[in-house]
Amino acid sequence: xxxxxxxxxxxxxxxxxxxxxxxxHIGGMAPCPLCIWQRWPHLVALLGAGALVWWPFAxxxxxxxxxxxxxxxYHTGVERGWWDSPASCAAGNVSGLSxxxxxxxxxxxxxxxxxxxxxxxxxxxxxxxNAVASFGIAALWLASLRLS
Numbered sequence: 113x114x115x116x117x118x119x120x121x122x123x124x125x126x127x128x129x130x131x132x133x134x135x136x137h138i139g140g141m142a143p144c145p146l147c148i149w150q151r152w153p154h155l156v157a158l159l160g161a162g163a164l165v166w167w168p169f170a171x172x173x174x175x176x177x178x179x180x181x182x183x184x185x186y187h188t189g190v191e192r193g194w195w196d197s198p199a200s201c202a203a204g205n206v207s208g209l210s211x212x213x214x215x216x217x218x219x220x221x222x223x224x225x226x227x228x229x230x231x232x233x234x235x236x237x238x239x240x241x242n243a244v245a246s247f248g249i250a251a252l253w254l255a256s257l258r259l260s
Contacts, residue, residue: 114259118163121173121252125157128180128245135238141231144224145200146187150242153180160253167260174253177246184243190226191237201226 153176160173
């Protein structure tokens with residue numbers, strides 16, 4: 113039973129990563145910086161595969177998934193206007209730039225904003241769904257420890 117729960121947790125993180133990549137590369141929905149930040153902890157969570165051999169790796173899986181969930185909650189707050197977005201989601205410093213430099217910066221700036229919701233289902237954005245799923249995956253990892 114423990115192995116089945118661990119495999120389910122691994123499949124959850126892999127599925128979220130694959131889903132994000134599908135939305136980006138197949139659906140044409142470019143990610144904002146916070147969307148990218150939510151992906152990295154799931155790569156760490158995939159290191160939880162080591163738990164199939166040695167149990168402490170389950171803590172790595174749980175930590176990675178929970179971190180992605182936390183970033184998802186933060187991103188949801190940015191989308192809903194509860195707090196400001198990080199500087200990486202906004203324009204840089206433009207003081208002292210020539211008009212050509214300013215135009216070059218504008219043209220090179222990402223077009224995806226962190227505070228806009230590009231897709232939602234049942235009233236929840238992708239960031240919100242990532243938070244829900246990630247915390248569920250973290251719970252699976254922790255449950256697998258109890259099953260040992």
